[in-house]
Each structure stands twice: as C-alpha cells, then as structure tokens.
Amino acid sequence: MIIIKRFLHIKTVPKSYGNQLSKFKYSKQIPTHEVLTKLGYITYPRAGLVNWSKMGLLIQNKISQIIRQRMDEIQFEEVSLSLISHKELWKLTNRWDQEEIFKLVGDEYLLVPTAEEEITNYVKKQFLESYKNFPLALYQINPKFRNEKRPRGGLLRGKEFLMKDAYSFDLNESEAMKTYEKVVGAYHKIFQDLGIPYVKAEADSGDIGGSLSHEWHYLNSSGEDTVFECNECHNVSNMEKALSYPKEIDETIEVSVKYFTTEDKSTLICAYYPSNRILEPKFIQNEIPDIDLDSINDLSEFNHDISTRIVRIMDSRLSSRSKFPDFPISNFINRSLITTLTDIPIVLAQEGEICGHCEEGKLSASSAIEVGHTFYLGDKYSKPLDLEVDVPTLNNSIEKQRIMMGCYGIGISRIIAAIAEINRDEKGLKWPRSIAPWEVTVVEVSKQKQLKNVNDNNHHNNPQDNFQEIYNILNQANIDYRLDNRSDSMGKKLKQSDLLGIPLSIILGNQYPIIEIEVRGNKKNNNNNSWLQSYTENKDQFDWKVETDAQGNDTKHYIHKDGLVTVVNSLLNDM
Numbered sequence: 001m002i003i004i005k006r007f008l009h010i011k012t013v014p015k016s017y018g019n020q021l022s023k024f025k026y027s028k029q030i031p032t033h034e035v036l037t038k039l040g041y042i043t044y045p046r047a048g049l050v051n052w053s054k055m056g057l058l059i060q061n062k063i064s065q066i067i068r069q070r071m072d073e074i075q076f077e078e079v080s081l082s083l084i085s086h087k088e089l090w091k092l093t094n095r096w097d098q099e100e101i102f103k104l105v106g107d108e109y110l111l112v113p114t115a116e117e118e119i120t121n122y123v124k125k126q127f128l129e130s131y132k133n134f135p136l137a138l139y140q141i142n143p144k145f146r147n148e149k150r151p152r153g154g155l156l157r158g159k160e161f162l163m164k165d166a167y168s169f170d171l172n173e174s175e176a177m178k179t180y181e182k183v184v185g186a187y188h189k190i191f192q193d194l195g196i197p198y199v200k201a202e203a204d205s206g207d208i209g210g211s212l213s214h215e216w217h218y219l220n221s222s223g224e225d226t227v228f229e230c231n232e233c234h235n236v237s238n239m240e241k242a243l244s245y246p247k248e249i250d251e252t253i254e255v256s257v258k259y260f261t262t263e264d265k266s267t268l269i270c271a272y273y274p275s276n277r278i279l280e281p282k283f284i285q286n287e288i289p290d291i292d293l294d295s296i297n298d299l300s301e302f303n304h305d306i307s308t309r310i311v312r313i314m315d316s317r318l319s320s321r322s323k324f325p326d327f328p329i330s331n332f333i334n335r336s337l338i339t340t341l342t343d344i345p346i347v348l349a350q351e352g353e354i355c356g357h358c359e360e361g362k363l364s365a366s367s368a369i370e371v372g373h374t375f376y377l378g379d380k381y382s383k384p385l386d387l388e389v390d391v392p393t394l395n396n397s398i399e400k401q402r403i404m405m406g407c408y409g410i411g412i413s414r415i416i417a418a419i420a421e422i423n424r425d426e427k428g429l430k431w432p433r434s435i436a437p438w439e440v441t442v443v444e445v446s447k448q449k450q451l452k453n454v455n456d457n458n459h460h461n462n463p464q465d466n467f468q469e470i471y472n473i474l475n476q477a478n479i480d481y482r483l484d485n486r487s488d489s490m491g492k493k494l495k496q497s498d499l500l501g502i503p504l505s506i507i508l509g510n511q512y513p514i515i516e517i518e519v520r521g522n523k524k525n526n527n528n529n530s531w532l533q534s535y536t537e538n539k540d541q542f543d544w545k546v547e548t549d550a551q552g553n554d555t556k557h558y559i560h561k562d563g564l565v566t567v568v569n570s571l572l573n574d575m
Helices: 032-038 054-073 087-092 116-126 173-194 281-285 412-422 447-456 464-476 490-500 531-538 561-572
Strands: 084-086 109-111 136-145 160-170 199-202 212-219 225-230 236-238 255-262 267-274 309-315 338-344 363-378 388-392 398-402 404-411 440-444 481-483 504-508 514-519 545-548 554-560
Touching: 032 412, 054 136, 054 160, 054 173, 054 412, 084 087, 087 109, 087 116, 116 136, 116 160, 116 404, 160 173, 160 412, 173 199, 173 212, 173 363, 173 404, 199 225, 212 225, 212 412, 255 281, 267 281, 363 412, 404 412, 440 464, 440 490, 464 504, 464 561, 490 504, 504 561, 514 561, 531 561, 554 561
Parallel strands: 199 236, 267 309, 309 338, 440 481, 440 504
Antiparallel strands: 084 109, 136 160, 160 404, 199 212, 212 363, 225 236, 225 363, 255 267, 363 404, 388 398, 504 514, 514 554, 545 554
C-alpha cells in the first residue's frame, strides 16, 4: 500500500516585509512616498526612478488585473509595443520637440511617454488590408517615460511610471463616440472596483489633442489639480474647462488686455479681462475657433494696416464703466471693422462663482489627484500618419476613409500613490481589499509561549499542532493570506500588519479553536456593515463575539474555527 502525503503549502510574507520597520517611527506628517519606502513597497535609486519590491508588485498586479478584466469585457485586445520609438513618426505629428521627451544618444530615438504614434503605425501596417478589421480596440500595460526636470511626490510625478494606455479605431465619428462612451462605462467599473470615491471631470485635451476629454480624479487636499463642481447641475470640470460668471460686477476693477490673431492673420483679437484674474485663452477659442493661441502680443505689424478686422472680447466680469486700457492703434478709424463680444467668461473660475453650464448653481472647488484620462482624438494622429482604409460605397465604388481614434489612459503608479495618500491614518496605510498586497495576515502565538502554556496547564497537545488545518481551510477558500513567520513578538507583528495596511489579521493563539480576527481595513462607506447580517444568522453556531470602539466600529471578532471562512469573507466584503 502506497501512502501519499499531501504537501501543505503555507503562504508566508515576502523577504522584504518589515526589513526597515524596526527603526521606523511612523508619523502622519511623514510624506507618503517616504512611508512607502520605509514600509518596503518601493525604493528610489535616483530622484524620479523607482524599484518595486514583491509587496509593491502585488498591488501593481491586482490593479492591472482589475483593468484587464474591464477592458476585456468591452472587447479591447491587449498588446505590448516597444518602449522605444523612432523620431520619424513624432516629427510627422509635431511632437518631437516636446520638452518632456527622453531622447536617446544621437537624437534618433526616444523612450515613449505615450504611444499614439506607435499604435497608429502598428495598426497601419497590420490591419489596413480590409475595412472589416474595424472597429479595432487595443490596450497595453507597460512602463512609460517622462523627462521630468524636478520629479516630486514620489510615484505621483516621476521619470518612469506604469500606465495602461488604450486606443480605439473606428470608421467614422459616430461609431468612435459609441466606443468612447463604452470606455467611459468601463472606467466607472474600474474605479468602483478600486474602492475609492472618484469624480469624472470635463477636461482640456492638452498636448495629446482631440476634441473631447475627461479626467478621472481622486479628491484630496494634497492634489496638484483643481476641479469645480456645481451644486445645481452637478457638472464637474477641471480648472481649464470650468466656465463661470461673477456673482456681481465690480465696475471699478482694473482691466488688462492680451492680443491674439486668427490663424490666417486677418483678424486682431483683443481679450479684455480683470487684472487680478488669470486669462484662459482656450475659452476665447469657444467663441473664435480659428484663433492662433500662440500668436504674438506685439501689435507693431498692425500699425500700418488699418483695414485689419478687430474683435474685442470682454470677460463677463467687466462692464462699460470698467477701467479699460487705451487702444494701442491710434490711427485705426474704420469702426465698421470692429466687432465687440460681451459677457464672455474668459478667465479661470473661482470658488463661489456662478456655474457657466447651468447659469444657476454655485461652484465649489476641490484639490484632486488625476489618475486617468480619456480622449476623443478624431483624426489628430490618423491624418498626419495617413491612417486610411478603402471602404465600399452604396454605388459600388471605393473611397478612402480616414480612421477616427480615441485614447484612454490610467496611471497605475499614480493610483497606488494616490490611494496611499488618501487612506492613511494615525496607524499607517489602509489599502482597499481589492488592491491590498494580501487580504489577511496570520499571526501565531510564539512557540516559547505555547510550550509554557502547555506545561503550566499540564496539557499534552500543543495548539500549534492544529494550526495546519487553518492553512488548509484558507487555501481551499482561496482567501488571500500571508503567515508572518518572522521571529518578532505577536504584538509587533500585528502593529506592523496594521502599518502596512493589511485589511485583517488572524491570531492563532492558546484559545484555539477560538480564533481572534482584528479589523484594520477601510470600510467602503460608513453604512456598509453587511457582516452584521452574517453575524445575526451565525453568532450562536460559530460562538461569534464582537468588540467595538467608542464610535461603534467593530475592531475584533472572536469565532470558532468552523466559522472562519464565513466571517472573514463577510468582513472583507465591506472593504
């Protein structure tokens, strides 16, 4: 008879766990990126560069898996493009001279900060043989590079970062907008899965380009961005898109002016705004689409061309009695060529002003951390890179159809940094269950203490002899745990588990088969205590007892081992 012994696999904490914790005195005043370093999640070999430990990678991988699941659900296919790109493509899109590009020796190649050029070229070479290959939707999760001159905030703004970037390719704008909305729906699910409250804000497209854009933010006082929300229509916009009107007009206000031209130089644009506010030229573009935002402010070229058309645009905070500067072209006498636009919001919004969307509600401002961005690109890249496909028409002819594109990014490194910043408290980090390195830390009473208690009580059975069944139970239930098998005391292990942000701790002690569970994890919301239903149904069966703090929050649970899986899962479901 052959006896097969089943090997018991016990998951233990990584070697990097707690290496520097013995000398680390945690304080909420310590910057979050330093905390992540001291806790062993990451290290910084140089400013802007990062090394990830096993624990850091566990978080990365969980976020990546959430993203993969939701992108796969909307039929995006994963690819992996080279991290190096040739300047030829970037010259065609006029992005080669951007300051934040890492150019390699010889100025022929660059490290990609984003992949619009390369993905467009990839699709051009692989999918243009038939229009039936479209729509096409691709994504990748890999590092990106940005030549930050002054890296700051650790993972929030570095030279290298992990990013999910996705791209859609449709035959027309109508279909492209459907894809855009589909991705927006997936993003809502992704950020809900991550377990942290977020906002979607209307945004400017910036250097990426395109005609429609949204940012995805976590609201936090440490954020370097500002978003505005209306208390009536609930529109959310970032600072570069938030239109506002004044509560009242100050007729004595000083007025400044900046000058622009149209792209064809046929029109001079005079933008008047309060001297104590910041002009946003892109707001002028809403009224004058062909404005050249990079045009000069020097008016000397107009002094001898008195036939030039002039458009005067007045910010909504000005009135006819405001203190306007003199018009600099004294010999311009043809008033029929002057057009005046009034009551146009052209400065950055401020808290408390009237919402420019509904013109009824008031704007509130919040600091925010951007963690995602969606763009409708249109033909911003397909046009210069000649991404066109032959499409049959109704009269059986063939015509070239330019592909319409979308671009969708999520900063995985930034998400980790942002959640760490948001969920800190006086004890340390508090990871949501969905992305915690592991869900449960298991701590056993020390062998010395076990033996002492056995001898003192004249027992012949060591409790630890029975602990192996717990690991069988945890493994079979697919509970994500790690045993802290280091030589430190139980108290130190529990404190360090709390510091590292692990949602639950299981204590296997001398009262076994009674098990203690300590609650650390952050509840999704204050009213989410679904474990109470399970407690009501099972408290007698599992000899389930609960300790609470002064605020009524459950802090410790004592249960019989037979109820371990039920209780752990009910607690984790709230986190």
